[in-house]
Amino acid sequence: MKFNRFWTATAVAGLLISGLIFTGPAAADETTIKVGNIIPLSGPSASVGQQGKNAREMAVEEINAAGGIKSLGGAKLEMLYADSESKPEKGVSEAERLINTEKVNVLTGCWNSAVTYPTTAVAERYGVPFIVPVSVSDKITEQGFKNVFRIAAKDSWWTRDQFAFLKDMQAEFNTPVKKLAFVYENGDWGKGMASQWKKLAEKDGYDVVLDEPYPSTATDLSPVVQKIRRSRADVLLLVSNAADAILLTNTLAEYRVRLKAIVATGGGHADPFFIKAVGKNARYLFDIVEWEADINKPGAKETNAKYKAKYGYNLTGEAVDAYVSMYVIKDALERAASFDKDAIRKALAETNLTSGPGMIVGYDAVQFDESGQNSHASPVIVQINDVGNGLERITVWPKSARRAGYTPVFPKP
Amino acid sequence: MIYLIEDTINGILMGSIYGLTALGLTIIFGVLKVINFAHGTLLMVGMYAAYWTVTLSGLHPYLALVIVVPVMYVFGYYLQDIVIKPIFKAEKDVREPSTVIIVTTGVWYVLDNLTLMIFGPQYRSLPDNPLQGKMIELGEMFVSVPKLWGAITAVVTALAVYYFFQKTRTGRAIRACSLDRDAASLSGINQYKIYNMAFGLGTAVAGVAAVTLVPFYNTFPTVGVLFDIKGFIIVVLGGLGSIPGAIIGGIIVGIIESVGPQFMTATWTEAIVYGLFLLVLFVKPSGLFGVKYDW
Numbered sequence: 161m162k163f164n165r166f167w168t169a170t171a172v173a174g175l176l177i178s179g180l181i182f183t184g185p186a187a188a189d190e191t192t193i194k195v196g197n198i199i200p201l202s203g204p205s206a207s208v209g210q211q212g213k214n215a216r217e218m219a220v221e222e223i224n225a226a227g228g229i230k231s232l233g234g235a236k237l238e239m240l241y242a243d244s245e246s247k248p249e250k251g252v253s254e255a256e257r258l259i260n261t262e263k264v265n266v267l268t269g270c271w272n273s274a275v276t277y278p279t280t281a282v283a284e285r286y287g288v289p290f291i292v293p294v295s296v297s298d299k300i301t302e303q304g305f306k307n308v309f310r311i312a313a314k315d316s317w318w319t320r321d322q323f324a325f326l327k328d329m330q331a332e333f334n335t336p337v338k339k340l341a342f343v344y345e346n347g348d349w350g351k352g353m354a355s356q357w358k359k360l361a362e363k364d365g366y367d368v369v370l371d372e373p374y375p376s377t378a379t380d381l382s383p384v385v386q387k388i389r390r391s392r393a394d395v396l397l398l399v400s401n402a403a404d405a406i407l408l409t410n411t412l413a414e415y416r417v418r419l420k421a422i423v424a425t426g427g428g429h430a431d432p433f434f435i436k437a438v439g440k441n442a443r444y445l446f447d448i449v450e451w452e453a454d455i456n457k458p459g460a461k462e463t464n465a466k467y468k469a470k471y472g473y474n475l476t477g478e479a480v481d482a483y484v485s486m487y488v489i490k491d492a493l494e495r496a497a498s499f500d501k502d503a504i505r506k507a508l509a510e511t512n513l514t515s516g517p518g519m520i521v522g523y524d525a526v527q528f529d530e531s532g533q534n535s536h537a538s539p540v541i542v543q544i545n546d547v548g549n550g551l552e553r554i555t556v557w558p559k560s561a562r563r564a565g566y567t568p569v570f571p572k573p
Numbered sequence: 574m575i576y577l578i579e580d581t582i583n584g585i586l587m588g589s590i591y592g593l594t595a596l597g598l599t600i601i602f603g604v605l606k607v608i609n610f611a612h613g614t615l616l617m618v619g620m621y622a623a624y625w626t627v628t629l630s631g632l633h634p635y636l637a638l639v640i641v642v643p644v645m646y647v648f649g650y651y652l653q654d655i656v657i658k659p660i661f662k663a664e665k666d667v668r669e670p671s672t673v674i675i676v677t678t679g680v681w682y683v684l685d686n687l688t689l690m691i692f693g694p695q696y697r698s699l700p701d702n703p704l705q706g707k708m709i710e711l712g713e714m715f716v717s718v719p720k721l722w723g724a725i726t727a728v729v730t731a732l733a734v735y736y737f738f739q740k741t742r743t744g745r746a747i748r749a750c751s752l753d754r755d756a757a758s759l760s761g762i763n764q765y766k767i768y769n770m771a772f773g774l775g776t777a778v779a780g781v782a783a784v785t786l787v788p789f790y791n792t793f794p795t796v797g798v799l800f801d802i803k804g805f806i807i808v809v810l811g812g813l814g815s816i817p818g819a820i821i822g823g824i825i826v827g828i829i830e831s832v833g834p835q836f837m838t839a840t841w842t843e844a845i846v847y848g849l850f851l852l853v854l855f856v857k858p859s860g861l862f863g864v865k866y867d868w
Contacts, residue, residue, distance in 0.1 A: 346840045374839040380587045383834040414706045433695040
């Protein structure tokens, strides 16, 4: 009896499923371009996923309102969202579904590097162009794929840019820097960054006078601060989580450690509560980030204001990358003048986007190298300072993105 | 050499404060024979109490003691009376009341998450106050003023608690209870009231520790966890239930943490602290100042 019921249920389910497949959406509609987006809309990264969705929607509304893709007779972009829940296996199955069932022309996603990595392999297998707005893991563009295009800077470029920044500041302010101190949280992230710093420091000929990991759960960081003070370093590079970033900043100020600059690596130093918790001790600190709302790029202020009015908060680096990627897709479609995925891929590979509403990023062009990495991508560096409206994060590097009228304070007085 | 002196001073100061955070734990254990897993959480509650008192009144941080200590005493007294006592009574005939330990863990989770819900996850530090960031400079040497105040408070508190236990009638009743519950009851001591008082006292001492921490440390919902683990190590090192043991255990940990990093990376000092902890357990399981046998 039980056996029979099981088989009946299975048969019914099977019929239903096959029914769904055959009555599902027919061949792609020739008046819309389907963009499939696999992003975390629930689970631990849901808040960044939602920001990415908002930014994509705003860009697509703008593109469609401005007449869609003109070379395709005003074809509109149609957005399809799939929830990855930050799970790699979910990303893979959603990519299969979007490609086979929904017949998407382009895919984007997935924010979590761990999801993007296997999901891009699905897109590669079916030859569907896959835009990665932001997933920073280096290996995503190191798979030899033809269909993967990443907008954001990759992991190893963050440290590269911290050193490029140091070099530029020394030249601009004619202040030599010789001795570096590395202080970082004792986890994967901190240790990974520090190992890259070591290579870069050797290459650029700096003396590393202190190389100090510390536990993020430390209740007293004055021993570490003492080591920094006694090392007589010129510049201190930091990787910190939240509580330790606050404790370190305050303790450094208490011991009046004299440094030419402190360069942090986001994380705890980019926490919205950091400035509030340390107050004036945060002054003159440099921090590296994806993007900052005050960036000196045409349209950045207006776009941020529009976004804020619509969704209630400022654009973040992740949101900007998602926003830009929609304009990269539009640009490629205009040039491809085709619904064919090979033509779209070819157009994407030839992208050289330098202007237009999407270009509110800190660098000057979007151009993909043979691995599919945007070769111009770079994070920006901000300085925390008070220029009359309380302490705030002010973009200082690269120079082309620096806030108009602001001169960075270097060396630290 | 000057560095060594400077680091040792910092270690002693910070260590005394660690000792103070562990003192309440040792008091509660000494009397109730219960490891209070919620001790770090009580410290956190004290820190929020101190933070809001100082922020809203704008007074000197140490004046918060006037409010925080009685509030924490009452809080601890009734926490024991309402939440822990019923379990204690149910387990009256069990020699080692282990369910109580689970209950204290429950209290820890509930209070931490309640704080997270009410105050949010942000890190708070006091606005400008007379102690913040102050340093005594002796030539090349720096001594932190808020830590110095904290260390003095720790020693004074430990002496006061010691005196209270040794010399007052109530203190003697508490000690009687800790030596032998049944005998104490037979002599007319209400043991449950004594437990409430001991728990209240331990919580009040956590409040004192909270006041010393607030001027130079962040207040956030899970701050207790960081001091909890340290507190257990210190208490076992010094001897469970021993008041001088808590302070001296704290100073030992403080000195290792402060002097150690000058010879190795800071992450290794944690390993040394835990290594010493294991060594003490092997060689002298009752701790440096603990009594050898249990009554």
